[in-house]
Amino acid sequence: MEGDIAAMGQFIGAGLACIGMGGAGIGVGHVAGNFLAGALRNPAAAGEQTATLFIGIAFAEALGIFSFLVALLLMFAV
Structure with missing residues (x-):
């Protein structure tokens, strides 16, 4: 019985950690949308802002990858 409760806690924690992956998706969409809005307002400056x-996008995706790793650690850590 005790092992079942511990396993349940691991899976609940992993599910909560996966919320960060959804947040990363929202962040990437926000970054790309703001870039597109700025590029449509001033197309001449869009080339300078591509980097x-x-x-x-890389920073937002890195946070999603970190939350995925935390979820994996919670699921498979002994």
Whole structure:
């Protein structure tokens, strides 16, 4: 009985950690949407901001990957 409760806690914690992956998806959409809005307002400056776009997307995705790793650790840690 005690092992079942511990396993349940692991899976609940892993599910809560996966919320960060959804947050990363929202963050990437926010970064890309703001870049597109700015590029449509000033197309001449869009080329200079492309590197910033990719850096922002990389940071947002890194947070999603970190939350995925936390979820895996919670599920498979002994």
